[in-house]
Amino acid sequence: MGSTLLEALNVRVEGSGQKVLVLAHGFGTDQSVWQRILSSFTPYYRVILYDLVCAGSVNPDYFDFRRYTTLDAYVDDLLTILDTLGVDRCAYVGHSVSAMIGILASIRRPELFTKLILVGASPRFLNDRDYHGGFERGEIETVLSAMEANYAAWVSGFAPLSVGADVPDAVREFSRTLFNMRPDISLFVCRTIFNSDLRGVLGLVKAPCCIIQTAKDASVPASVATYLKDHLGGRNTIEELLTDGHLPHLSAPTLFAAKLRRALSR
């Protein structure tokens, strides 16, 4: 099962080094999103790259609408990959939804993860009584219905918003990967993400976490980073990235790589 999974999710292992680094992409992208920073890490790490099952680069038939109803199924995938590759310890870099997956994975298998680097992470996107996640339920419904109505239009609006910074290259790249996702899958994953709420379980994370937060992120308000830092169970730090947008690894790769390097070496 493991090897088919590796194949299905396009798992790649790059670089040489003792330590293992997992780079997990977020919603709307695929592993190519790490391409711009990959070469900074391959000399020192064995870097494991994979695609989430919802990514456009994965055969859409693998996406089982009954299985991927919660993030746990994604966690299963991640853990299966790591087990198949015989990884017993690794540092994990997760962006957006993969940050959530990483949190859950490290709860389930605390010994496996030496460190979590969470990029653009949020335990909960919806606002609550004393929590500001950035979105109201009504807004989400609007977004989702916009996606349903016209995916192309939605992508072309969402990509620049998400990238934030004025980097046409990055917007193009993000639009591309976003567009590669089959719209129904994309919608379904969105629902899964918005239905997820990790706030109660953050305390179960014991691995040290580094939260990389950009100055202005359309999806994740700054207060969320603080919330994560306060509630995650391990030793946590926040790294401010002086750039805009939800995808710093795409819009400011050099800056991001430097930060990541620092975060990893601590």
Next chain:
Amino acid sequence: MPTPVSVARQCLTPEAAHALDEAVGVARRRGHGQTTSLHAVSALLSLPSSTLREACARARNSAYSPRLQFKALDLCLSVSLDRVASTQLSDDPPVSNSLMAAIKRSQANQRRQPENFHLYHQIPNQSSISCVKVELQHLILSILDDPVVSRVFGEAGFRSSEIKLAMVRPLPQLLRYSRSRGPPLFLCNLSEYSDRGPAPARRSFAFPFSGFPGFCGGDENCRRIGEVMNRNKGRNPLLVGVCAYSALQSFTEATEKRKDSVLPVELSGLNVICIENDVSEFVTENSDKGSVCLRFGEVGSMLQQSLGPGLVVNFGDLKAFVSDEASGEAVSHVVDQLTKLLELHAGKVWLIGAAASYESYLKFVNKFPSIEKDWDLQLLPITSLRPPSMAESYPRSSLMDSFVPFGGFFSTPSDLKVPFSSSYRCIPRCHQCNEKCEQEVIDVSKEGFTASIADQSKSSLPSWLQMTELGTNKGLDMKTKDDGVVLGAKVTGVQKKWDNICHRLHQTQQFPEANTFPTLLGFQIVEDKKENTDNHSSHNTDASSSETNCVNVDSSTSMDVQKIATLQSGGPFTVVSKAKNESLLSKQWEKPSKGEDLESGGLNSPRSLSNSSVGDGSGTSPTSATSVTTDLGLGICSSPTSDKPKKSINKNLVELSHEFSGCLSADVDLVNGNISNRLTQSSSCSSPDYGGQFGPREFKTLFRALTQRVGWQDEAICVISQTIACCRTRSEKRHGASLRADIWFNFIGPDRFGKKKIALALAEILHGSREHFICMDLSSQDEMIYSNSIFDCQEMNGYDVKFRGKTLVDYLAGELSKKPWSVVFLENVDKADVPAQNLLSQAIRTGKLSDSHGREISINNAMFVTTSTFSKGKNLRTFGRESSNYSEERILGAKGWPMQIRIGHAFGDNTKSQNISVSDTMRKDISSPTFFNKRKLIGGNESPGQPEISDMAKRAHMTSTRHLDLNLPAEEIEVRDTDDGNSDNNSISNNSKAWLQDFFDQVDKTVVFKPFDFDALADILLKEIKKSFHKIVGSDCSLDIDSKVMDQLLSAACISDRNRVVEDWVERVLSRAFAEVPKRYSLTAHSIVKLSTFEELAPGVCLPPRIILN
């Protein structure tokens, strides 16, 4: 038995009959005995408005360019047609059985169509088959069913099923993902997929994850709970998460409803008992102990009676146990009871509960430290709110509607290409040419394919020559490149040729809009060029180098002629020499313009002219490329000569431009004249000639121009000029056979200003303008944001904006591909990160850059200048430092603070004697307290030998001593020391040192810079200020200049390109401020006028336009 054509025609509508006629015509021309489906396809494709062609365009595989795929189709079709045996017939070839069967199939099909049903049944008396007239569309559909036809399409990469689909559906292709698996499986058949379970056919590939346990009606949470309960250890789940409680509820509901699918088989028949309400009542209201005991007793008896696997005790939300209202005694009673229950009925009883957050669980554990073990708890994170119900989670069918715009979006690129490609590829030939071609094919095939390539070519030669003459004006010369492919396949070759002829002669007029697609044209050029290299790779070694498009176009036109020549003689191509020659030529175009720019500074130079016409030539190449080149040559060589008298240029330059014009005119001749003969000649003679020009004279010019800019580094400049002159002469350097003109310098030593200025000057002198200067600071990649000293700001302006979102490689590659003739200035190469190191190593070794998209860019014409302070063996940083008052680091770190003038009073005589001072040591005594504090702070940083390092360095320093991150909890500090970070950093720095050595060894020349004499400059500036001060204020008072002000002034003087910029500033700004001073203050002999920085305002420019007085 073949059917006569006339009979077959009866079954067809006029439109379809016309198509059949065409097919018969094809068969007749080929001398075939029967008209088959293949002939029909060939005819259908070449019809003026062909539905089949359109359908192909829509159904084609997007992985290939439409042009390629249609070409492939054309080839496959003609190859299979060639296989058909030819016979001599007097009459029309009759319709073959297979084609007739197709016609009958479509008849039957059409009859079944509901809309036609009545029509055909109302006229039963006409029973013959001819009553149903087959429409063209149906005919095509059934022809596509013919296995021979679908094989041909399959060979060309089409699927006939897709083509059929495209024919049936007028919309641009939708649903392209699932295409490869037959009819689109999408949302519509999703439900059937889930209802009936995976179809056996799809089972094989459906799911790589089948090893995971079965699904439970979409409720992942329940499944996980069941999983936990089925374990031996940690079998009592405690759900944690904001939505844990609702998950708990849905689990109990599901179990009560006996949805057995929810739980593993071993647990089916499980009962759930909820004691939540009893517990919470008891705990909060502290009601009677008896009622709870009763309840527990009930539970116990239930357990004893139960037959199934056991009982789940749901104690509800943990919040009841830990809330403030709960009485501790009651809670512990409940806990004890539950623990007992577990002990008594081990294996038959489960506990389940929920906690909204980990924190409340922690509280609970604090109260009952051993609870985790006693209850054998397993924490189960629940993260998804209300597992979405099936109806909600499955994508709605309304999404289907959205695919019309969606499909429209996708098809835009192909829409763009389709008309273009179809106009070129799909109407193979016009009638006239077609016939000629067929004739020739027949000729060739009758010879039994024995004709050699040369013979074929020869036979076609006259028409070819004709073609080229005509064709140069038509501008579709690239098309002739198709001919290259031809050499392989014999008959198709002839056909192709006729294709091209036909395109040239007839279809260019028919499709003039092709010219309005410049991008597509550009693409074609490139592609053709590739074809060239493929075909003639043995000859053409240098094709991938970055000559401008102009060169490409040009060489492609000349290719025609050359090809003819080579076809005749059979000798090797001279593509290489030609290409080289072209690049030399274009290089020479650059030269005179440089000369122009240098002295005039104006931009009337021929450079722009040449550029624009090059652009014309490459972009919209349809007009004769040869004539473009000629124009270029003339334009350029005339302008230097005409400009010459106007300017008083120094002699060298005149000579230079003379030489260039001479050289150019030769080249112009060459282009105009008899190309094939002159080519080899000139390429052999012009390059040594050219190299000769970069002799001592070039060196002198360069040297002089450089020293004008940067007067103080004459030794370095000497070395640089020599190297450039030298490198230009020997065109073949260490790189063996490949001609490389890139030059690599490494500037080491101090004087960052000087290095940059020289590099900038090189760009201006060699390449004409600042535009050709690409500057990057490799160390600033990490800390780009933080540096805000004047020096950095100056280069960051616009720089980081350009840089955002790109890696170094991509930025550099992008710039270099835009302007290949550039000076690339890479500062702090010793601080380069790993990707940059790899990039540089590759570039210096191979002469190519490959960006992150894998595109290769030649750096043949670029000059690379790297700078570092690091050097072999000795540390140049300390070189000559001791004697200087002003260190380079300090000047570099200077910030553009606003300046202010204050008045102080001196008590004592010491100031009298020396009435202008730069107070570095004295200022603590004189300054006002507020300033004192600040300075002290800075003074702390000024460790003796290392005065005020730049911010960047400071930051690095701080982080290395680990005081900066307030984010970190205190205990982290020790951990960080022991953590793996250190070893990592060390290995990195070691690694890069080795790399640096290696890199430096490969550089063409390492140039050592002397430190800049800041003292001398400071003296000059001070003198100037003093003069102004004495003139305006008088010599009574003394002037005290803060050392930071001095730093700023020096920094400004160094950065600026002009001389005397600070002097001007003193004249304009400072003296005005001085003039204000006596008006505002009463100055005595003891007064000290203090010029200092004003750090309460934000830093701006280093020479502020106004000085603050107060």
